[in-house]
Amino acid sequence: MATLVLLRHGESVWNAEGLFTGWVDVDLSAKGEGEATNGGDLLLDADITPDVVHTSMLKRAIRTANIALDVADLLWIPVRRSWRLNERHYGALQGKNKAQTRAEYGEDQFKVWRRSYDTPPPPIDDKDPLSQVNDLKYAALPSELIPRTECLADVVDRMLPYWYDAIVPDLAAGRTVLVAAHGNSLRALVKHLDDISDEEIAELNIPTGIPLVYELDDDFAPLKRGGAYLDPEAAKKAIEAVKNQGAGSRGAAAKPAGAPKSAPKAAPPAKRLGRKAPKKK
């Protein structure tokens, strides 16, 4: 038996502003830092002691893990990070307001881009300031591996090698594993663990900052489908809030769904959102 703890990062600044985020490296909001602290408290209260932590390359997940582990006095445990745990790349939607996108393209298109299993949003241009092709974090990755857009099926494909090659060996060694990642990369992992169909996964949402604990059998399959949130009541409410993102007042006047050729341009970020890789000589 092995214990796996999944933790979605606390609320980010762009979650708070209702923007599609994807691979854009935005920080936690003050509320998100509080959620991460609460996540650490929940681990302590449940007497769960991770032996190792795996995070994405994005600071909202890294900082959530650090804050939660600090609360649990476990900052010292080994850490591994991988781009394979990153949030789904949201393509040309990165930086767009969710409610505005829903109003502009209609509920159906919005849902397809946000939650369909195999339809990615339009790709982001490499020259777009919100593209990650020149981000120092991914300088060691061949350019063709850096996504320009992704659907959830793409995330499953790039996440699973990390699950099998890095996380499962830790579980097999008897370690309690904490994975600090993102709404959609964790949806991809939960889809795999719980064997959820391509249709059903559209309805599954993961709340920020509430640890989700899976006890796994010797084949790394869950003893209980869906695992257990450490604060089930709070999780229920927060799941509903994630589901309803983009349904604000600005989303009310939806145009009929069409097949737009490209998504609207993003406003350039106010703050630097990723150190650039030096130009190759």
Ligand SMILES: O=C(O)[C@@H](CO)OP(=O)(O)O
């Ligand atoms: O914007 C994003 O990157 C994700 C997670 O915050 O949003 P959504 O829940 O709409 O997939």
